Amino acid sequence: WLVILYLRLPHLIWHSGILMAWFTDKGLVMYKDFLNFYFPLSTYFVWPFLKLTNWNLETEPLLSLVIALLTLIVLFMTAGKSLSPLGISISLLFFTLLFYYFTTAVQYSGEAITGLFLVLTTNRILNFLKSGGNTLNLFFIGILVSITLLFNQISALSLIALTIYLLFNIYKISGKRVFLNKFLILAPSALVPVILVSL
Secondary structure, three states: OHHHHHHHOOOOOOHHHHHHHHHHHOOOOEOOOEOOOOOOHHHHHHHHHHHHOOOOOOHHHHHHHHHHHHHHHHHHHHHOOOOOHHHHHHHHHHHHHHHHHHOOOOOOOHHHHHHHHHHHHHHHHHHHHHHOOOHHHHHHHHHHHHHHHHHOHHHHHHHHHHHHHHHHHHHHHHOHHHHHHHHHHHHHHHHHHHHHHHO
16 A cells, blocks of 8 residues: 555655755755754755765655555564554554655655654564563663654654653562663663764
């Protein structure tokens, strides 16, 4: 269905995203030389794809289809961990039917890539809690939380809820001392992408 919609719908683009990527390509610095109302990663993400295709505007709609299909796969893997077959079917159907509606009339958008990373983060948190949780996985979750937020600040409330859920479960299972150790792994790992993007 997503492929059919991609073939049938007009290929609309995210004008400001292309413009901001072009400004970045010309050496201008975001927030200093030009205004961006969003966190920067959605622009930095699309920039190399546009550059590689010599600023072909069909790149964004194709990238959107790839993001949609990847999100569908990750959603299936995530839903399979805690939902019944009917629940999995409903969640996949809901996402597939409404994806292009929720990307707010543009094929590639900050919301689409943010959604992919939000589902990836949820998947990693559920894996962590089911497997007893190792340190490397927790470090990776911190990085995913930070990257998701850097794509778009609209994810902040969902990420806060997911992080509280994760920390509550760690505390409930492990106790105060282990909780503190795990928190001291999660917090610095969330700072790594922020520092790199800021630089």
